[in-house]
Amino acid sequence: MSEASTNNPAHAPKTSLLASDARTKRRETAEKRFRMYGIAAIAVGLFFLIVLAVTIVRSGLPAFTSAVVDIEFTLTEVQFDEAEGTVFKTKAYQGFFNAALAERLQAADFDVAFDEKAIERLLGKTGGTIREFFRANPDKLGEPVSFELPASSRVDGYFKGRVTRDTLVDSRFLQVSDLDIVDAMVDAGVIKTVFNWNFVTGADTGVDNPGGAGIGASVIGSFFMMLVVLVLSLPIGVAASIYLEEFAPQNRFTDLIEVNISNLAAVPSIVFGILGLAVFIQFMHLPQSAPLVGGLVLTLMTLPTIIISTRASLKAVPPSIREAALGVGASKMQTVFHHVLPLAMPGILTGTIIGLAQALGETAPLLLIGMVGFVARGYPDGVVSGFLDPNSAMPAQIYTWAARADAGFYEKAWGGIIILLLFLLAMNILAIILRRRFERRW
């Protein structure tokens, strides 16, 4: 046999440990390819994350700035009396303002003709604001006063590139010729972009005024809702976990509770909305759109999350702690409340904060209990009204804006998302700090 093989050396494959044959090469390429798939998958995931982040920031940041006309302007007492004497008082003030604006533009050597209508399209009715100011501060008459008047949302859009000369169609809101005035005002330094505090602190407006819409009122709504969720879900969740983890006997009832909790954790959030609508609003007649109802629904939704994380942190407390406490004569209840619970507290708080963050971003159940389409025009007056009066919540407000026809609201929706994500980020960072700072390894 050995002779046969030595006689046909050409047929024997050359095998060397150093040079790999075709099959090994194929296997190695397969190996590399497989690895590449994994890297590609992660890259795809991260790519989506980056696209999402860039989209949010790029589309949302403009919501935080707005174009204002900044003009210094003197109203004499004579003019004041004259204006107050006319029939259309605000119109008279508008006249004074337009004159001042024309003077200002001419002083800067820009010769643009404009009429009252054009200014109205650009700035809205300015007379009212000016009249109110001087009626409230009559001592300012005769002195130069500087006004910051917000430009209309379409002019604002022109600044942010949402409205361009090519896409603009002449309408009663804005005409292409008006943009010449805007350009002149920019060159004269009359219009400038400032931080839009109104967006952060203000309330929602009607469908026709995207410029004035703010998210502040719905932040308050969300705050009251989270207060309800925190006050209810933390004690109930901790109590339920203590029972299941420390006291529950092995029986049917305990099994029933356990199965229910794990199922509730996976029930779609919209079903909780249906529950809230049927039980809290139809059956118990609680007020619609109230943060209290929203809080109750979100509590039921958050409870499984909090129970699951609380049980995990109770389980992490070593049995020796319990045995030591029982050994020195503590009752079972004292052991749990005096020793186990304090040690598990950081974990419980971390879980609760993460549960709250989830609840804060949840929208679907809020749609069903009427927190959408509702125009939150102002802040609630007082604590009771904060819980019971109709209000919006941040995600519901974002949805309302996204559902409106005017593209000016889309910018607000993205801006709202930035604020919502900032809150979520803060909560998660707090949770991470708590975990890092207080977590114990046994």
Next chain:
Amino acid sequence: MPIFWLITGVLAIACIGYVLGHRRAMASAGGNLRRLHSLPSYYGLNVVLKSIVPALGLTILWLLLQPIFVSNAVSGMIPDNEIPFGSSRGLVMTEVVRTAKGLNQAVAAGEITEATAQNRNTSVDDLTDALKSAGAVVTSTLTAPVMTAAQAYREVSRKGYLGMSALVLLVATVGALWALRETHPDFRARNVVEQGIRALLIGAASIAVLTTLGIVLSLIFNTVEFFRLYPASDFFFGLEWAPSFSGRGGASQLGVIPLLWGTFYISIVALVVAVPVGLFAAIYLSEYATPTTRAIAKPLLEILAGIPTIVYGLFALLTVGPLLVSVFGAGGALGVNWQGGGRAVMTAGLVMGIMLIPFVSSLSDDIINAVPQALRDGSYGLGATQSETIKQVVLPAALPGIVGAILLAASRAIGETMIVVLGAGAAARLDLNPFEAMTTVTAKIVSQLTGDSDFASPEALVAFALGMTLFVLTLILNVVALYIVRTYREQYD
């Protein structure tokens, strides 16, 4: 806010009770702690528990039941001929309750005095004017009997709340006094308090069961009501979804099949995106990645799961939709005209897939990590490469768990609401083109239950039947998934 003050009152009684119980226990032992059975604070807590728990329990029960009793008492006041054609007693009662609330508002705003508001002889027109100027909602069906009923409703409610406050405070006081009487050195206060706390813990744990019960009951009652108005066979087998907008029923076609088709189509697109990406990411992270890569990439991927769904919804509506139209739409980059508008199955499915990536990847990651190292070592020992080991040893071992994870992701996809509400469109269609707008069960639940529809019409009630369908579907998926995951885990433990 009387209830706020009521609760404050109960808490005050409990606080005083604690101090008294504590003192009384010490006094009964002659100031000698050792003669007491329990620590004095337990005697105090005993008083607190016995005053607070029955009182607050009674408050909650009363608040739940009062509206029902009051409605029953008042609805008898409305004669049958006052109920408009096509309406029901329930709807008129809603009107009564709304008017009663409006009167409260008007009195609070100072438009009318309490006496005028309750005076049966005040004309309806005057009251209506007051309601209007107080900013309350006034409809054309506000008639004299409704106004009288509303006044009666307010009267009965006011008496009810007064009675409740008196009774609750009484119960709290009696409870506290009873517990104080019990206080003597041989009373086993700690055992009693611990029993009480244990009962409270059980009560808290039962809330999960109550929630499920609440979900199931509210779905079942309303679904049965719906099937009384609309045949069940038409709902389950109907191929058309066309609710009439009048809210009066009649011409509505409420077949669930197109909605289910949309739901499944979008979920399938989402899973086609999420499963390969998530699975390969999980494999790479658990088998290949260095600890540093893993520590960076895993949390970054999981950020995707922490982003609220409204963000994805907006992303679908405003970014992905227009992008897809610019590629697949008329005059797009590919020169095909498949997609008409931004809202489409593809838009919603793609974005939902992104949302599900971390869901699939972290569940699969856990499962792959649970496969014992010995299996891998055995495979390496036979000369297999790493990828061969993964494909032929690790994945088959982890397969049941991965299937479970995919099922859980599918249940998420079916129940997802915001992405489809914003990204998928509103038209129910049975179509194969993934660039067509379709709608889902969740999106229709939202659209049927928001707005001013009345809850007695089949158009609104159908949402509960849809909710029931959704609940049952996701429940089955979850149970099967959990079953598979659990059976699998037992193999290696």
